[in-house]
Amino acid sequence: MSLWVRILPLLLSIALWVVIAWLWPSHTSPDLQVVAWVNISLLSALSVLLFLYGMKLFLQRKEPRPGSRLRAKLVIGMVGMLLIPAGALQIAANQMVEKGMNVWFDVRVDTLLDRALSLAQGFYSRIDQDMRHNLEQYMNDDALLSDIANLPGSYRSLNTRMMDVLKREGWQSIQLYDRNERLIAAVQAEGLSDFKPEAFTEQALVTLTMGRISSELFNIQNEEMLIAYAPIRIHQHIVALLKVKTVLPTGLIQHARAVESDYRTYKELERHRQSIRDIFTHAMLFITLVIVLVVGFIAVAFARRLTSPIGQLAHALKKITDGNLDVSIPNASDDELGDLVHSFNRMALHMKQNVEALEKAQVDLSDALTSSRQRQYVLETLLANLQSGVLLLNEHGEIRLMNQSLRELLILQPNEWVSGRNFADLSRGKLHLVHDFYDELSHQQNETLQRELEITIQGEKRHILARGARLNGSGLSGFSGYLLLLDDVSQLAEAQRHRAWSEVAQRLAHEIKNPLTPIKLAAERLQRRFRSQVDNHDVFDSCTHAIIGQVERLQRLVADFSTLARLPKPHCKSVQCATFVQELRDLYSAYSRVRVADMPTDLSCHCDADQVRQILINLMENALAATEDEQQHIRLYLSHDNEMVRFHIEDDGAGIPEAVREHMFEAYYSTKSTGSGLGLSIAKRIADEHAGDLSLVSSSSPTHFCLALPMHPPQEKIIKKVQEEI
Amino acid sequence: MCEWLCKASLFGLFFLYASYGYGEDLADVQIDISQPVIYCDISSDRGLKKLELALKEGSLITYTWEIIIEEKRDYWLNKSIGSVQFSRQVVPDLLSRQWLLKDSNSGITSTTLSTHKAISFLARLKHFPIIDKSLLQPGTSYSIRVKLYVEEGEVSEHWWNAVTKFGKTVAVGSFTLP
Numbered sequence: 011m012s013l014w015v016r017i018l019p020l021l022l023s024i025a026l027w028v029v030i031a032w033l034w035p036s037h038t039s040p041d042l043q044v045v046a047w048v049n050i051s052l053l054s055a056l057s058v059l060l061f062l063y064g065m066k067l068f069l070q071r072k073e074p075r076p077g078s079r080l081r082a083k084l085v086i087g088m089v090g091m092l093l094i095p096a097g098a099l100q101i102a103a104n105q106m107v108e109k110g111m112n113v114w115f116d117v118r119v120d121t122l123l124d125r126a127l128s129l130a131q132g133f134y135s136r137i138d139q140d141m142r143h144n145l146e147q148y149m150n151d152d153a154l155l156s157d158i159a160n161l162p163g164s165y166r167s168l169n170t171r172m173m174d175v176l177k178r179e180g181w182q183s184i185q186l187y188d189r190n191e192r193l194i195a196a197v198q199a200e201g202l203s204d205f206k207p208e209a210f211t212e213q214a215l216v217t218l219t220m221g222r223i224s225s226e227l228f229n230i231q232n233e234e235m236l237i238a239y240a241p242i243r244i245h246q247h248i249v250a251l252l253k254v255k256t257v258l259p260t261g262l263i264q265h266a267r268a269v270e271s272d273y274r275t276y277k278e279l280e281r282h283r284q285s286i287r288d289i290f291t292h293a294m295l296f297i298t299l300v301i302v303l304v305v306g307f308i309a310v311a312f313a314r315r316l317t318s319p320i321g322q323l324a325h326a327l328k329k330i331t332d333g334n335l336d337v338s339i340p341n342a343s344d345d346e347l348g349d350l351v352h353s354f355n356r357m358a359l360h361m362k363q364n365v366e367a368l369e370k371a372q373v374d375l376s377d378a379l380t381s382s383r384q385r386q387y388v389l390e391t392l393l394a395n396l397q398s399g400v401l402l403l404n405e406h407g408e409i410r411l412m413n414q415s416l417r418e419l420l421i422l423q424p425n426e427w428v429s430g431r432n433f434a435d436l437s438r439g440k441l442h443l444v445h446d447f448y449d450e451l452s453h454q455q456n457e458t459l460q461r462e463l464e465i466t467i468q469g470e471k472r473h474i475l476a477r478g479a480r481l482n483g484s485g486l487s488g489f490s491g492y493l494l495l496l497d498d499v500s501q502l503a504e505a506q507r508h509r510a511w512s513e514v515a516q517r518l519a520h521e522i523k524n525p526l527t528p529i530k531l532a533a534e535r536l537q538r539r540f541r542s543q544v545d546n547h548d549v550f551d552s553c554t555h556a557i558i559g560q561v562e563r564l565q566r567l568v569a570d571f572s573t574l575a576r577l578p579k580p581h582c583k584s585v586q587c588a589t590f591v592q593e594l595r596d597l598y599s600a601y602s603r604v605r606v607a608d609m610p611t612d613l614s615c616h617c618d619a620d621q622v623r624q625i626l627i628n629l630m631e632n633a634l635a636a637t638e639d640e641q642q643h644i645r646l647y648l649s650h651d652n653e654m655v656r657f658h659i660e661d662d663g664a665g666i667p668e669a670v671r672e673h674m675f676e677a678y679y680s681t682k683s684t685g686s687g688l689g690l691s692i693a694k695r696i697a698d699e700h701a702g703d704l705s706l707v708s709s710s711s712p713t714h715f716c717l718a719l720p721m722h723p724p725q726e727k728i729i730k731k732v733q734e735e736i
Numbered sequence: 737m738c739e740w741l742c743k744a745s746l747f748g749l750f751f752l753y754a755s756y757g758y759g760e761d762l763a764d765v766q767i768d769i770s771q772p773v774i775y776c777d778i779s780s781d782r783g784l785k786k787l788e789l790a791l792k793e794g795s796l797i798t799y800t801w802e803i804i805i806e807e808k809r810d811y812w813l814n815k816s817i818g819s820v821q822f823s824r825q826v827v828p829d830l831l832s833r834q835w836l837l838k839d840s841n842s843g844i845t846s847t848t849l850s851t852h853k854a855i856s857f858l859a860r861l862k863h864f865p866i867i868d869k870s871l872l873q874p875g876t877s878y879s880i881r882v883k884l885y886v887e888e889g890e891v892s893e894h895w896w897n898a899v900t901k902f903g904k905t906v907a908v909g910s911f912t913l914p
Contacts, residue, residue, distance in 0.1 A: 127830060130830075133831075134831045213847070226832075226834070227831075227834070266831055274793065274795060278888065
């Protein structure tokens with residue numbers, strides 16, 4: 011709610027207080043005090059109500075109740091619509107009254123009434139003056155005074171004289187009193203039958219006291235009567251009071267009194283001109299206030315009735331906004347608001363049903379998602395741990411998925427073969443065989459394809475078993491594409507070849523070995539029995555020795571074949587490395603060019619001592635063969651880390667040519683005329699079966715071989731690794 | 737609802753107290769406590785010109801005096817001892833240019849030709865007896881509150897006249913009996 015709306019009631023309250031101060035009744039207008047005080051009370055009540063409401067609004071911090079602002083606007087609008095015409099009407103009415111008063115209280119009317127009153131007063135004054143004048147004559151009439159002075163003897167004469175005056179002047183009565191208010195004589199137009207003497211009035215006493223004529227008016231029985239008093243002096247002493255009554259003419263008196271009444275009323279109105287205006291203003295204000303209050307209460311009731319459903323709607327909407335959909339508004343009316351409430355209830359019900367359905371769907375979806383994630387996790391884990399390289403392509407040949415084994419198999423960089431790239435563009439060059447395989451798979455009719463590929467990667471030939479399948483977009487996934495699985499079967503092929511060769515070698519050795527011994531024995535027998543019988547001993551010896559020598563060579567060759575084919579499983583145990591060193595030092599002590607370094611005595615390795623000794627001797631023999639000169643040295647020393655012990659054998663021989671280096675660990679490859687080409691091959695195989703390695707570190711200057719053997723058995727190795735990680 | 741009633745009550749009490757204590761010295765009051773009866777002289781000279789004009793223009797004027805005797809009490813409303821109310825009326829006769837003076841207290845009616853006498857009759861009370869001293873407590877402070885009701889024209893006999901008639905406290909005096 012804006013600040014202006016919040017302070018509007020306070021401003022209106024202040025304005026009302028100003029109006030109250032302006033309308034505060036003045037002391038000079040008592041007639042309108044009732045209406046004025048009623049207005050003041052109404053205005054004060056309104057102002058207090060507005061002030062309290064304004065303070066409540068001003069200090070209000072929390073959000074007002076729903077619908078209250080709309081209700082306030084409706085009430086303000088309705089009362090405002092009433093106030094504007096009411097105010098205009100009041101101003102117009104005040105102007106009309108002001109102008110009307112100027113007409114009513116015109117100076118000409120004033121003058122006219124003044125003149126009329128003067129005429130009436132002149133009439134009265136004339137009668138009074140006439141009576142006074144006549145009384146003055148009679149009070150100086152000698153005959154009358156003589157009769158008064160000679161009373162009671164002159165009573166008849168006085169009475170006759172007074173009757174004559176009564177008839178002559180047309181008076182009502184003439185009474186004569188002495189100073190003690192005793193009636194002396196009286197005459198009356200209608201006779202003295204109902205005559206009653208009257209006590210002296212204050213005016214009569216004044217006449218007696220002051221000794222001058224006075225008069226006064228009386229209204230008796232709807233008749234106005236002028237009574238005049240005249241003192242009777244005899245010898246300068248007031249001895250009696252003459253009281254004369256005359257009835258004023260009724261018609262004239264009525265007119266004169268009407269003039270007086272009109273004059274009085276007019277003057278009263280003129281004098282209260284401001285008060286009349288104020289009365290009118292206050293009356294109009296009172297009516298306006300009553301109407302405003304009534305309309306205000308009606309407006310509040312109407313607005314409350316109108317905004318109640320809207321407030322309930324707003325409250326219900328707020329509840330819905332807060333997440334509470336269990337709302338329903340009681341439908342009370344049959345109008346558009348009722349329809350709105352009905353529609354809202356239906357909307358809330360539908361929304362609740364939809365939300366419930368959504369929540370159920372969300373739960374199902376969440377379960378499915380969880381299941382999907384689990385499947386994805388299983389799949390990713392499977393792919394990550396799968397030794398086979400997996401490659402998933404979409405129907406356009408773009409990479410969608412591939413695992414780490416494929417990268418390791420094809421020795422791919424992390425930025426190569428990323429998802430979204432076209433496989434055909436990436437598999438050119440050395441990997442064209444893989445592309446050819448994919449091309450064949452994508453163009454063939456069958457759903458699957460399997461081929462064995464020989465790919466040279468970084469100079470190493472690898473036998474790859476490629477298997478492919480076409481995905482036809484069936485099932486829930488709807489995915490179409492190709493799945494390629496690449497397996498490195500080089501070792502398997504090697505093993506298969508080795509196994510096949512071993513079988514052949516064993517059979518061949520067996521077949522060759524059997525006749526060799528009789529041949530050798532026969533040759534030796536020939537040498538012993540027939541040497542003396544031959545003429546040329548040299549030729550004979552040369553031939554028999556050649557037969558025996560070649561047979562022995564064949565026997566060694568067969569023995570090597572047999573050894574390679576039937577290489578026994580190593581029986582590993584912990585062996586002190588110093589033992590090997592000491593044995594080699596003793597064995598080759600005759601060669602001065604052999605230098606064996608001292609080794610730590612506590613260093614051990616996990617191996618089959620006989621097979622390791624065979625490797626070391628093979629390496630030492632090769633080194634000795636390469637160094638015939640005593641100046642060329644052979645060095646044997648050890649190194650180790652936490653896992654491996656390494657035997658280093660270096661010689662300063664001619665070295666190994668690069669072409670030989672590539673094939674030196676292959677079987678039957680030898681550069682020596684008498685060699686079988688199986689020594690290094692067997693040594694390499696023994697090292698591999700010990701989970702170690704035999705490698706050529708340097709091919710010349712010096713020629714450096716390194717035999718690495720594990721220090722601990724495989725289980726201990728794992729346990730130790732775990733302990734280190736912990 | 738109760739909150740609104742409390743606020744309205746407080747507001748009403750405030751106005752009641754304000755109106756009760758409101759008094760303007762529009763008249764002079766002199767109290768004579770030397771005699772067995774308490775007398776007072778009251779003269780209200782305010783608005784005499786308007787009064788004279790109204791009389792000369794023939795308006796009937798009625799002055800109703802109400803003299804309220806109260807016992808003073810600290811921190812509380814004064815205790816009412818008694819009150820005296822009477823009227824004085826002047827009936828002008830424009831034709832004869834005289835004024836009829838009526839005293840409701842004594843019932844005396846008189847006429848006068850003097851405007852000043854008529855005004856004095858209305859606006860001045862001389863040696864007016866208020867209360868017998870035996871009804872009051874010695875050593876106690878009392879206040880006299882004089883309210884004046886001025887009416888122009890015939891006095892209305894309607895029942896609501898008593899309700900709607902607003903008097904004004906024109907003078908406040910106090911005395912303490914020895």
